[in-house]
Amino acid sequence: MKHPGIVKLGKYASKIALSIHFPLGWIVKPTLYKQFVGGETLEDTTKSINYLRPFNVKSTLDYSAESVKTPKGIQATFEETIRSIDFAKSNPNIAYAVFKPSTLTRDDLFAKASEKREELTIEEIKEYREFKERFMALCKRAYDNNVRILVDAEDYCFQDAIDDLTDEAMRLYNKERPIVFATLQMYRHDRMPYLRRIYDDAVEKGYYPGIKFVRGAYMEEERIRAALMGYPDPICKDKKATDENFDAGVQFVVEHIDRMELFMGTHNEESNYKLAALIDRLNLKKNDPRIYFSQLLGMSDNISFNLAHAGYNVTKYVPYAKVRDVLPYLLRRAEENTSVAGQTGRELRMLKIEMERRKKK
Numbered sequence: 489m490k491h492p493g494i495v496k497l498g499k500y501a502s503k504i505a506l507s508i509h510f511p512l513g514w515i516v517k518p519t520l521y522k523q524f525v526g527g528e529t530l531e532d533t534t535k536s537i538n539y540l541r542p543f544n545v546k547s548t549l550d551y552s553a554e555s556v557k558t559p560k561g562i563q564a565t566f567e568e569t570i571r572s573i574d575f576a577k578s579n580p581n582i583a584y585a586v587f588k589p590s591t592l593t594r595d596d597l598f599a600k601a602s603e604k605r606e607e608l609t610i611e612e613i614k615e616y617r618e619f620k621e622r623f624m625a626l627c628k629r630a631y632d633n634n635v636r637i638l639v640d641a642e643d644y645c646f647q648d649a650i651d652d653l654t655d656e657a658m659r660l661y662n663k664e665r666p667i668v669f670a671t672l673q674m675y676r677h678d679r680m681p682y683l684r685r686i687y688d689d690a691v692e693k694g695y696y697p698g699i700k701f702v703r704g705a706y707m708e709e710e711r712i713r714a715a716l717m718g719y720p721d722p723i724c725k726d727k728k729a730t731d732e733n734f735d736a737g738v739q740f741v742v743e744h745i746d747r748m749e750l751f752m753g754t755h756n757e758e759s760n761y762k763l764a765a766l767i768d769r770l771n772l773k774k775n776d777p778r779i780y781f782s783q784l785l786g787m788s789d790n791i792s793f794n795l796a797h798a799g800y801n802v803t804k805y806v807p808y809a810k811v812r813d814v815l816p817y818l819l820r821r822a823e824e825n826t827s828v829a830g831q832t833g834r835e836l837r838m839l840k841i842e843m844e845r846r847k848k849k
């Protein structure tokens with residue numbers, strides 16, 4: 489991952505390998521998969537759950553099969569996500585359930601329903617309705633089990649549809665407490681007005697939104713697509729603007745914590761420090777059940793374990809799925825970690841310093 493060239497090559501090579509059904513397990517399983525994935529099945533994740541538990545770090549089991557888009561594959565993903573919600577109910581070490589909406593339908597249909605809904609054919613309207621039923625069924629299952637569920641954010645071309653469905657689900661299932669959580673990618677410059685709209689709507693209609701903040705994982709593709717299709721770039725002009733937007737969103741939710749809950753997903757140390765400081769400043773308890781910090785399995789253990797040790801609520805996303813199905817997720821992690829400023833670079837530097845310190849002792 490230190491070599492961007494290898495990661496880029498790996499990305500294209502793996503796309504070709506997937507399309508011709510070339511086996512990839514032998515190279516991916518002992519490397520990226522071992523680092524970032526909890527196993528192939530729900531049962532396999534027990535190992536990660538038990539590893540995290542003694543450090544007071546909870547798990548959020550994420551069925552990450554992103555490349556199975558046949559009707560049979562979609563149905564299997566839906567059923568597996570239902571299983572993961574039921575599993576979360578019965579296990580106190582699991583903090584949230586989660587799903588990625590695009591795994592429940594075809595990409596081209598999803599993009600069309602999101603961006604050009606009026607152009608859907610009768611057949612497509614029917615297929616989209618089936619997708620909506622699956623989406624709502626997951627939220628209802630979470631509600632019936634009293635398990636909080638995070639709706640992941642995705643590519644810009646899907647996000648309007650995801651937002652509409654999530655808003656609808658929050659109005660339905662968050663009447664007593666936040667069950668359904670919307671994810672806001674703060675690299676988008678339109679997310680603060682959206683957050684305020686959610687808040688105003690919740691006050692008016694009497695429900696409790698759950699808000700998950702991330703910076704966003706698709707920046708390069710989004711900029712390219714916007715330029716190609718000729719619409720304004722939806723991403724903040726630079727990293728500083730994204731960071732400020734992220735901070736503003738987190739602060740807004742914490743200041744309105746009587747109405748909303750917060751899930752903050754980031755490996756950025758400063759963002760984690762800032763939220764900890766904000767909790768202190770507002771005299772909230774460190775382990776206020778309405779506020780969770782979160783990192784991905786295999787990344788930023790220094791942040792997760794230190795926060796948990798200090799008494800804050802922490803949960804790790806624990807992805808699970810078969811090697812070839814989880815590949816898009818792994819490639820995003822590999823890309824995220826290539827730059828010098830990337831998290832793995834930072835972590836390796838810290839590990840080296842600590843090893844040197846211990847040698848000198």
Ligand SMILES: Cc1cc2nc3c(=O)[nH]c(=O)nc-3n(C[C@H](O)[C@H](O)[C@H](O)COP(=O)(O)OP(=O)(O)OC[C@H]3O[C@@H](n4cnc5c(N)ncnc54)[C@H](O)[C@@H]3O)c2cc1C
Pocket residue numbers: 639640641642671673675702703704705706707723724725726727728730752753754755756782783784805824
């Ligand atoms: C628990 C958890 C759940 C997640 N769920 C999702 C999800 O549902 N959807 C999703 O899209 N991502 C998700 N992510 C990934 C996340 O969006 C980021 O890609 C990743 O965490 C890196 O951002 P950071 O805040 O950790 O770190 P940082 O290193 O501080 O930030 C890197 C991020 O900053 C932004 N950025 C970088 N350069 C620029 C620039 N020039 N201009 C504007 N912005 C810039 C990009 O978003 C980039 O990914 C999740 C991450 C975690 C930890």
